[in-house]
Amino acid sequence: MGVRKNQSKLTASERNLFVKAMLAIKRRGDYDDLVRIHTDRMTSDWDTGQPVGHISPSFLPWHREYLIRLEQALQSIDPRVTIPYWNWTVDRGRTSSPWTGSLLGGDGRPGDAQVTTGPFAYSTGNWTLNVRLDGRPYLTRAMGQSTPTLPTGSDLSAVLARTPYDASPWDTTPAGSFRNGVEGFSAAAHNQVHVWVGGHMLTSVSPNDPVFWMHHCFIDKCWADWCAAHPGLPYLPGGDTANVVDVNETMPPWNDMTPASLIDHTRFYTYA
Numbered sequence: 359m360g361v362r363k364n365q366s367k368l369t370a371s372e373r374n375l376f377v378k379a380m381l382a383i384k385r386r387g388d389y390d391d392l393v394r395i396h397t398d399r400m401t402s403d404w405d406t407g408q409p410v411g412h413i414s415p416s417f418l419p420w421h422r423e424y425l426i427r428l429e430q431a432l433q434s435i436d437p438r439v440t441i442p443y444w445n446w447t448v449d450r451g452r453t454s455s456p457w458t459g460s461l462l463g464g465d466g467r468p469g470d471a472q473v474t475t476g477p478f479a480y481s482t483g484n485w486t487l488n489v490r491l492d493g494r495p496y497l498t499r500a501m502g503q504s505t506p507t508l509p510t511g512s513d514l515s516a517v518l519a520r521t522p523y524d525a526s527p528w529d530t531t532p533a534g535s536f537r538n539g540v541e542g543f544s545a546a547a548h549n550q551v552h553v554w555v556g557g558h559m560l561t562s563v564s565p566n567d568p569v570f571w572m573h574h575c576f577i578d579k580c581w582a583d584w585c586a587a588h589p590g591l592p593y594l595p596g597g598d599t600a601n602v603v604d605v606n607e608t609m610p611p612w613n614d615m616t617p618a619s620l621i622d623h624t625r626f627y628t629y630a
């Protein structure tokens with residue numbers, strides 16, 4: 359059980375432990391196995407074509423379990439490590455934390471968008487992409503090029519005020535629901551952050567960029583904050599809904615975790 363912290367508040371030694379553990383699981387192969395799980399789950403899991411991890415109520419519990427799997431791998435290297443979260447409503451600069459040489463490295467360079475600074479630069483020899491969509495083995499970013507802005511604090515407050523958790527037809531269209539908003543179909547939120555970072559974050563192999571985990575950690579914290587702000591409001595759907603993960607249904611590929619088993623995140627970690 360660990361405490362997940364804001365990435366901007368990490369001490370130098372906490373940053374170093376996180377980076378070292380990431381590089382260790384990359385070397386060991388666990389990291390690429392996790393990237394592959396995400397890529398596989400981008401394609402449809404149901405007759406409707408909807409995937410379980412996205413465009414669906416299970417977006418939040420699926421990624422919660424996915425992050426727990428990464429955190430367990432990191433903690434097998436060093437039990438003190440947790441996933442830091444990136445609050446992009448506050449840390450909005452292109453050269454400030456998390457985009458520093460001691461954490462994630464900076465923007466991609468002009469021309470090929472290759473990340474050339476920090477511990478995840480291809481030139482270090484420690485971050486060669488093995489799960490990729492084309493021949494390029496290096497991580498890419500193109501900050502602010504596909505959308506100029508990150509979501510703001512007021513965008514996020516509006517999303518956190520939304521109820522219910524989700525609504526039929528449980529996809530891109532229930533525009534008033536919390537899940538639809540925080541995923542980013544009817545509000546500036548999760549999706550827009552992927553687009554703002556650009557490069558690999560725009561693709562199905564987005565977990566190749568370590569910022570993926572810090573971004574999703576913040577989205578996960580938003581879910582925890584929403585639950586705390588709306589006590590008693592349940593995960594939906596409750597049951598008997600075709601092509602959607604009901605509260606007591608298991609989620610592929612693990613098939614041993616349900617939304618109900620994941621709703622209380624304090625069973626697994628807490629947020630500082």
Ligand code: CU
Pocket residue numbers: 396411412421
């Ligand atoms: Cu995802």
Ligand code: CU
Pocket residue numbers: 548552574
């Ligand atoms: Cu995402």
